[in-house]
Amino acid sequence: MSKDTRRSGSWQKLENLAQNPYDLCSEDALRADGRIGSMICRSAGLKLMYSTQRVTEPVLDAFQEFADEHQLVDRFKGMKHGDVINRIVDWESEDRQVLHTSCRDLFSEYPAEPESARQARKEMDKLKSFLVQIDEGSLTGSSGKPFSTMINIGIGGSDLGPRSIYEALKVFCLPGREVKFIANVDPDDAAQVLSSIDLEQTLVNVVSKSGTTLETLTNEDIVKRAFVDEGLDPRQHFVAVTGIGSPMDNPAHYLRSFYMFDYIGGRYSATSMVGCVMLGFAVGFENLTEFLQGAHEMDRAAESTDVRENMPLLLAMLGIWNHNFLGYPSVAVLPYSQALHRFPAHLQQCDMESNGKSITTDGKAVQIKTGPVVWGEPGTNGQHAFYQLLHQGTEIVPVEFIGFQNCQYNRDIIVEKTTSQQKLMANLLAQAVALAAGRDHQNPNRRFEGNRPSSIIMGNKLDPVTMGRLLSLYEAKIVYQGFSWNINSFDQEGVQLGKVLAMRFLALMRGDKNDALQLESELLRALEK
């Protein structure tokens, strides 16, 4: 399981194949051998089109060989069944199971890991009855008004996932419901949200697994004081999402505590109570259930042993091909859907925090590149912005386009005989072709080199079930890449040093005098001068 990735036969086969990657610019390259029709993978209602990647059938065969050789699918199943994979062998580490998939393993009699699924179900039941009380109006704010707004206070995994999903599914909000988010320790973040809100009707959702996250506790304090200043009782407005027994697990301070568990990392927690309390309030319990159903469907599809049929695994291998074999250092996720405008930021976290690692699961220095930089903005907006570099720059950036057949609001118009939705899809396809095929031109400034790879992920419509599928697709892709690089995708030791050093600067700011803080003191003086 922990053999050196580079020494495996399939890795070397891929290295050889990468000497001559498929030439997407040659005449009719995109249509040869029926590749457009055959290079489509369907999983759980989504479609992945990858004829514009620089791959051939032998490359796909080598993907399969690699997946088999490294038992990727078995390890994925092992994760779902509760294997302790969040660890570094022989070194102090978190030593935990990884069971975010259990949060949505609610739809069969025999979940993969029964105990965690039981806990997930219990929290869902608590949430359901809480939401019923709010909907009925039997639970109200301290002045007796019904709740219409939620402030979600959390950061990182307790912010980006929930926020991006809320933005994606805003159109499904129950009448009058809305959610605002506060994350940053920058005091202006809270101030801006508080300047536009009726606190009497506001429920505050404070999210921190440890119950000790500095930013979150500070923002909770700011918001709490705002309630007190208006003569409202915070106890009747605040709920907590936290670990059992954390400092925040305290009925004296919260209407309710919903639990998250050690076996779910923050960046994988969007389908746990971290995302569900917020989403259930916003779009209702039924839509929430559909969202979880969609995620569960993709979790199941991720177990196929055939790389051509397993979308998360295939997406992972295509990424590895571009990153490790063709040498491209970043990947752009470009949704042709305005509602997904924050989804790339969530993926940026989930991917880069998971796979931005330099140590194998055996505690050895990696000999290969691990996770790429992940970034992106919605199309068509990006076409009028950074796409210039994608087409004609000296940095080559593989792209993952995301699109949907139908829009959300059904408020479309026909201009020049096509709808806006048609224009959106035409642009998406055109970009994939332009990047791949390029164009020759007499004027050197109008030449396009081509051979710039992309995939297209298509869904029918961005609704709760599709959002669940899409989220799970990327979570599983990231896990599969971590398995392939033989790293631990579930810890985040790299965030610790900054925390320790921030404490040193804060000590100085509090006036502590300490000779060991000379560097900090010099920097602080320079900053303030």
Add this chain to the structure above:
Amino acid sequence: MSKDTRRSGSWQKLENLAQNPYDLCSEDALRADGRIGSMICRSAGLKLMYSTQRVTEPVLDAFQEFADEHQLVDRFKGMKHGDVINRIVDWESEDRQVLHTSCRDLFSEYPAEPESARQARKEMDKLKSFLVQIDEGSLTGSSGKPFSTMINIGIGGSDLGPRSIYEALKVFCLPGREVKFIANVDPDDAAQVLSSIDLEQTLVNVVSKSGTTLETLTNEDIVKRAFVDEGLDPRQHFVAVTGIGSPMDNPAHYLRSFYMFDYIGGRYSATSMVGCVMLGFAVGFENLTEFLQGAHEMDRAAESTDVRENMPLLLAMLGIWNHNFLGYPSVAVLPYSQALHRFPAHLQQCDMESNGKSITTDGKAVQIKTGPVVWGEPGTNGQHAFYQLLHQGTEIVPVEFIGFQNCQYNRDIIVEKTTSQQKLMANLLAQAVALAAGRDHQNPNRRFEGNRPSSIIMGNKLDPVTMGRLLSLYEAKIVYQGFSWNINSFDQEGVQLGKVLAMRFLALMRGDKNDALQLESELLRALEK
């Protein structure tokens, strides 16, 4: 002026120096030779701290030599004085002056380029009297109500710059004023904005230089129909920002037309009417004037011939050092200010569209890397997200931190003896040190390699004048990098091919039958199936 960059003596000197870049991890490396205090550049009220870059005095000397050898400052002055630098020698190209700096060259009797400054002043005067009429209430919507909301319809340069500046300066909005933005051809973008707005009090600002931008005209149509559906007269609600004589320069359709000119590219147009109409409406003419004043101050500072005193030039050279000599393919802009949350997206456009090029100004293929990938999100949020990769990943990403001494809302609290603003600054400094110095540890998973470069850009407070300085700082940085790479930073031929190909797909969608569209037809079938 167009000599081969790589063959210049200073370039080769930099290549030699890059063999042994300064080691930021060695003991006391950050404090040696008083570098913290000496490696600070002050320009126009901002401060650039760069002791955590892998540079030494000899590297800075080589920067100076490079700047002198390539006459960078003279070329910058030439730009401001109206040189025709948007061109490719001997090839068909835009052949235009580049005069975005004239938009803010309003504060002296002798502007660098008088004619464009005169035009800028004229538009500002028109805007001023327009805003007075709105403020006084003598100009209202068709039902007689005063204007409180603006919808800004534009895309790319007509969206990202204005939007990011609006978000940054929201706290300065006149009472009751707000702006919403529609950019994407995705019909859900407009639908979402229209679902939350009182059209009677809404002014619509339609922004397109050519007056033919597909997305913008389509969205204008959608919004116009919404007005008509509510019995309101669009003619009394719509204004245009466009080129003189464009199809949109039509008093029959708009309350007013404000002009932008061929010598200003979209991504540099935030201080032209493209940004000013929106910003003047939102924050008032006085704040707008201060914003322009700040930009002008930095335009002046950018003319210093001493690289150590010229912040935009120094920032440009530090970027080139990291990108071309140390080999890092991307750069992260990380503002420790929630209000700047969309500023990285604007810089991503301005930088990548300007410098994502492969052809020199002589029409030859470049022999060096041009523009990097630019991306970023606010801190501290990012610390709980992608910073893991910045600290421990295999991709090294140089960072530009941005911070401010003071917050905007003055609504701060003390928790554990420090304010939130202090925590924000402590974190910013801690990250720069952690990236640079790293840390050894017995546990391999808790080691930090260090030597990861960053700069800190500091301002006093994010107000209109500071926002102007910051914007101009980055515009000039990008221009200086383009000069250094000897490319044309002002055209965008790379966006054309996608437009042409989109038309082919749209033809198919309209039902055109054309044997030349077999590839498109096959892809479209695959997408829809």
